[in-house]
Amino acid sequence: MKRTIGVVEDDPNIRDIVKAYLDKEGYEVKTLNTAEKAWDFFQTSPPDLWVLDIMLPGMDGYEFCKKIRQTSEVPIIIISAKDEEVDKILGLELGGDDYLTKPFSPRELVARVKRQLKRWSVMQTDTQEDMEEIKSGDLVLNETERSAYFQGMEVEVTTKEYELLKILAQHENKAYSREELLVKVWGDDYFGSDRAVDDLVKRLRKKMKELPLETVWGHGYRLRGSRS
Incomplete structure (x- = not known):
């Protein structure tokens, strides 16, 4: 086809x-x-x-x-x-x-x-193979709808914002470097600046002010979860 x-x-x-x-x-x-x-x-x-x-x-x-x-x-x-x-x-x-x-x-x-x-x-x-919902604390991602909910309220997110949340929520407390997140969200053929990751994080923090999305200084980011 x-x-x-x-x-x-x-x-x-x-x-x-x-x-x-x-x-x-x-x-x-x-x-x-x-x-x-x-x-x-x-x-x-x-x-x-x-x-x-x-x-x-x-x-x-x-x-x-x-x-x-x-x-x-x-x-x-x-x-x-x-x-x-x-x-x-x-x-x-x-x-x-x-x-x-x-x-x-x-x-x-x-x-x-x-x-x-x-x-x-x-x-x-x-x-299609993923679980329908991914949960991390007050964050819930619905894979079928590709939608995000925080503290019971739906939050409008872009495709890249959703992908970043999904990676971090599936691996609570794991610290990812900016370079790792850049490759996972944009693909290994993207050669842009890792500032794109910082911008994504900034937008998500603005949309979900109490989201435990932490900066790991000199490295990158992690989503603090219930198993911390």
Whole structure:
């Protein structure tokens, strides 16, 4: 069965090059030049992966990524002319799974598409095999819904925030380094800064003020649990 890739890019030259390379790999490619058109496409025929430009007319890529993440965890590879670390972190925190800076090699993009689709397949299989609920103190993660509850109240979390909580909750009191968490949440092919982990932790602490998510100075983080 052919995988479908949605390419959202307003530059026709980049759009055509990306489509040509993905076509050659046997993917079904749908190209769109605005996020609004991409959203309409998502509502009727959601693809297996998005290649998403940030600088778009109308709704930008950040907003589109955020909207997608409200209902879907489909992989999103962000492509952008913005090379600042803060832009990369923002894109990843809003739900992007990978980030490529323009100009980029089409072959590298294809390789990342393959890795993300493989990782997505593994995640789906693991989710089916996992227990329905993961509990750690007042934190409850529902694997079926991919939702988080703290002190009995549902807390809205992003895909990456959920993944971090899941790792820490499944291994209460274990101290993970930032590098370990970066690999586990973003994958071993992500070469961004470990500041992305700090940003995730900061967001979670803001959303769940009494969550015992502790800093292990000079190392990383752990979730203090009932077995401490």
